[in-house]
Amino acid sequence: xxxxxxxxxxxxxxxxxxxxxxxxxxxxxxxxxxxxxxxxxxxxxxxxxxxxxxxxxxxxxxxxxxxxxxxxxxxxxxxxxxxxxxxxxxxxxxxxxxxxxxxxxxxxxxxxxxxxxxxxxxxxxxxxxxxxxxxxxxxxxxxxxxxxxxxxxxxxxxxxxxxxxxxxxxxxxxxxxxxxxxxxxxxxxxxxxxxxxxxxxxxxxxxxxxxxxxxxxxxxxxxxxxxxxxxxxxxxxxxxxxxxxxxxxxxxxxxxxxxxxxxxxxxxxxxxxxxxxxxxxxxxxxxxxxxxxxxxxxxxxxxxxxxxxxxx
Amino acid sequence: xxxxxxxxxxxxxxxxxxxxxxxxxxxxxxxxxxxxxxxxxxxxxxxxxxxxxxxxxxxxxxxxxxxxxxxxxxxxxxxxxxxxxxxxxxxxxxxxxxxxxxxxxxxxxxxxxxxxxxxxxxxxxxxxxxxxxxxxxxxxxxxxxxxxxxxxxxxxxxxxxxxxxxxxxxxxxxxxxxxxxxxxxxxxxxxxxxxxxxxxxxxxxxxxxxxxxxxxxxxxxxxxxxxxxxxxxxxxxxxxxxxxxxxxxxxxxxxxxxxxxxxx
Numbered sequence: 300x301x302x303x304x305x306x307x308x309x310x311x312x313x314x315x316x317x318x319x320x321x322x323x324x325x326x327x328x329x330x331x332x333x334x335x336x337x338x339x340x341x342x343x344x345x346x347x348x349x350x351x352x353x354x355x356x357x358x359x360x361x362x363x364x365x366x367x368x369x370x371x372x373x374x375x376x377x378x379x380x381x382x383x384x385x386x387x388x389x390x391x392x393x394x395x396x397x398x399x400x401x402x403x404x405x406x407x408x409x410x411x412x413x414x415x416x417x418x419x420x421x422x423x424x425x426x427x428x429x430x431x432x433x434x435x436x437x438x439x440x441x442x443x444x445x446x447x448x449x450x451x452x453x454x455x456x457x458x459x460x461x462x463x464x465x466x467x468x469x470x471x472x473x474x475x476x477x478x479x480x481x482x483x484x485x486x487x488x489x490x491x492x493x494x495x496x497x498x499x500x501x502x503x504x505x506x507x508x509x510x511x512x513x514x515x516x517x518x519x520x521x522x523x524x525x526x527x528x529x530x531x532x533x534x535x536x537x538x539x540x541x542x543x544x545x546x547x548x549x550x551x552x553x554x555x556x557x558x559x560x561x562x563x564x565x566x567x568x569x570x571x572x573x574x575x576x577x578x579x580x581x582x583x584x585x586x587x588x589x590x591x592x593x594x595x596x597x598x599x600x601x602x603x604x605x606x607x608x609x610x611x
Numbered sequence: 612x613x614x615x616x617x618x619x620x621x622x623x624x625x626x627x628x629x630x631x632x633x634x635x636x637x638x639x640x641x642x643x644x645x646x647x648x649x650x651x652x653x654x655x656x657x658x659x660x661x662x663x664x665x666x667x668x669x670x671x672x673x674x675x676x677x678x679x680x681x682x683x684x685x686x687x688x689x690x691x692x693x694x695x696x697x698x699x700x701x702x703x704x705x706x707x708x709x710x711x712x713x714x715x716x717x718x719x720x721x722x723x724x725x726x727x728x729x730x731x732x733x734x735x736x737x738x739x740x741x742x743x744x745x746x747x748x749x750x751x752x753x754x755x756x757x758x759x760x761x762x763x764x765x766x767x768x769x770x771x772x773x774x775x776x777x778x779x780x781x782x783x784x785x786x787x788x789x790x791x792x793x794x795x796x797x798x799x800x801x802x803x804x805x806x807x808x809x810x811x812x813x814x815x816x817x818x819x820x821x822x823x824x825x826x827x828x829x830x831x832x833x834x835x836x837x838x839x840x841x842x843x844x845x846x847x848x849x850x851x852x853x854x855x856x857x858x859x860x861x862x863x864x865x866x867x868x869x870x871x872x873x874x875x
Contacts, residue, residue: 351683362683370678370726378726384676388727391673396728399676458642467673468649472702478677479695482702486679489694 306540314542317582332575339421347371347485368422368481369472370399378402383520387469390460407524415525416572419511419518424484425477428495429511432502433550441504449512449553449570452519459516471516508550518572525569532566532578533589533597537605545577545586564598565591652700659699660706660800660817662690663713663740664722664730668821674729677702681721681730687714690721708802708817713742715768715801738769743800743817744824745774745793752814754790757781763804763815764791772797774804791815795824 321329346364349355355363361375370380380402388395410417419426462470472478476498479491498510511518539557546552554568555577566586578586589597653672662681665671681704682690689711693699704721706713715737722730734740745763753760754776767774772794779788793815802817 351679365683365724366678366680366726369676370680372680372724372726380676380726385727388674388676393670393674393727393729395674396726396732399726399728402726454638458638458645462642462645462649466646466649467669468653469673469676470645470649472677473649473652473700474645478702482677482679482692483694486682486692487694490696491694494695 310540311542314540314582315544318542318544318580329579332579336421336574337427340424340427343422344424344481344484347481351485367478367485369478370402372402377405379406382407382524383517384469384472386520387459387463387472390463391467391469410521410524411528413530414528414571414573415521415523415569416518417525417530418521419515420572420574423477423517424480425495425498425515426511428480428499429502429508430550432499433508436503436507439503441507443507444505447506447513449551451513452515452522455514456516456519456523475517476510477515477517512551522569525571528569529591530573531589531591531594532571532573533587533594534560534563534565535585535587535598535601536561536564537601538583539581539585540583542582544580544582548576548580550574550576565589565594658819658822659693659703660708660743660802660819662704662706662721662730663715663719663737663742663799664725664732664734665742666729666731668819671703671729672700674727675703676727676729678726679704680724680726684720684724686716686720687711689713706802708743708805709813710806712802712806713799714803715740715799738797738799740799740801741820743802744795744820745798745800745802745804745815746818746823747791747793748814748816749790751810751812752791753810754788757785757788759789760809761789761791762807762809766803766807768801768803769797769799773799795820 346355347367350363350365357363357374362372363374365372365375366379368381369384370378372378378398378401380399382403385395385399385403388399459471476491476494479489479494483489483491501509502511506513539560541557546555549555551568551570551572554566554571559567573588575588578588661671662685666674677692679692682688682692689706690704691706692702692704695701699705717737719734719737719740722732722734724730725732747755747763749755761776764774764776774791774793776789777792779790781787800817804815805813805817808815
């Protein structure tokens with residue numbers, strides 16, 4: 300790390316200017332991840348819905364994707380289980396069937412690879428609601444009433460497990476608005492939407508990113524899983540002008556702490572949901588998705604190029 | 612701590628302790644409330660009819676992951692998952708026999724679909740399922756009025772075992788009553804009888820065993836049967852062999868036989 304920051308305030312302002320003067324096409328292109336995320340979220344929902352309501356099958360009596368996000372079976376072969384739900388059920392003292400253990404291992408494996416909170420940004424149906432609330436909150440310019448630490452979710456996670464042991468019931472699964480919403484979309488409506496409405500209003504008027512960023516124990520669980528995951532947002536300190544546009548749009552801005560980014564060369568925190576907001580918005584292209592083993596090499600190369608450019 | 616003067620106390624330590632207490636208070640009250648909500652939610656359970664192989668109430672509540680795979684794989688599509696705000700515990704499968712009775716598939720697809728074992732794979736034959744027990748409202752049952760209804764008896768998939776007809780002779784001017792009688796050792800609780808019952812509100816209904824079934828108690832010795840241990844016990848596997856009537860009274864029979872032994 301050089302003692303003198305390579306860029307000054309003027310550079311940062313120039314970056315912001317660059318962002319605002321983007322062409323319409325470039326702007327639309329910058330929405331690519333959000334569009335992909337919605338396709339992924341609604342697509343997964345549609346697969347579940349179609350299998351349940353329209354009997355989508357890959358062969359006779361082989362349902363395409365049977366179940367819901369708690370547990371499912373893909374093409375009659377691959378079991379998938381919410382590892383957090385499985386952990387809770389295990390803590391009630393019930394011995395799960397092998398199938399759900401394999402399913403939980405598969406899901407854990409996937410998220411170890413592509414980032415724990417990829418679930419949050421790319422799969423979870425509640426994310427659509429909280430994203431909408433966040434967007435509207437920004438438009439309306441709602442002021443913060445209070446702040447609570449984002450670490451609260453880890454305490455709620457611990458409480459979930461403790462209460463599960465005490466009550467003998469999977470504590471989060473019985474009250475989870477994610478489960479309610481998803482189940483009721485697929486298996487028949489009830490009052491679950493009121494939970495979604497509550498989350499929407501909470502996020503909109505009370506606390507910014509309140510549910511996903513402060514409370515949800517499932518997100519906390521996946522944050523812990525995602526600590527070691529491979530798919531990361533790479534940070535190039537040689538091109539970043541510290542304009543701060545990424546932190547403005549990030550739902551978990553603490554993960555974009557510049558000092559830590561400088562040290563690590565990538566977004567280190569498991570709280571990053573790989574949502575892909577920062578990468579397209581960055582006017583200098585300093586934030587890009589990459590696989591962790593490749594990041595060091597890439598950054599060394601980028602450093603070398605930067606040194607060359609400066610010495611010229 | 613508060614007895615100590617401000618001079619004798621490290622304010623940051625005091626702050627920390629107060630924060631700790633506050634945190635513990637929030638966690639405690641929140642946790643108790645959460646626990647209460649959970650238990651309250653689970654309490655509606657005795658009225659729920661669960662798919663075949665379901666574990667006992669508490670174990671089922673603990674083990675069901677609320678995924679709905681049994682619902683998808685149920686051929687007659689009678690299973691539903693309870694949405695939020697209903698009378699039954701949230702998210703778990705149930706059926707309402709009057710609108711959709713279990714057709715007792717021999718391969719039990721719902722149980723096979725269950726990933727956690729909340730619908731236990733120990734159930735090998737659908738006839739051994741005990742989803743509930745048929746109960747007859749004798750005030751409104753047509754057969755008890757003297758009508759030759761018997762629909763439940765005829766529709767019952769456990770033919771002649773779960774529901775039998777008993778004749779009750781009456782005065783010479785009336786024909787005998789043929790009244791249905793449910794046998795808990797054979798009734799699976801599928802609910803086909805309830806679905807078929809022609810009365811406006813079904814006079815035969817499936818209820819969870821827990822709500823309707825009594826127990827004689829082990830200290831009663833039905834001397835005329837010589838197999839007191841099995842009369843009201845729902846474990847046919849434990850029943851004495853068929854020739855039990857001739858067998859001697861087991862040495863471990865409950866109750867005291869002091870009159871003959873002269874022990875007292």
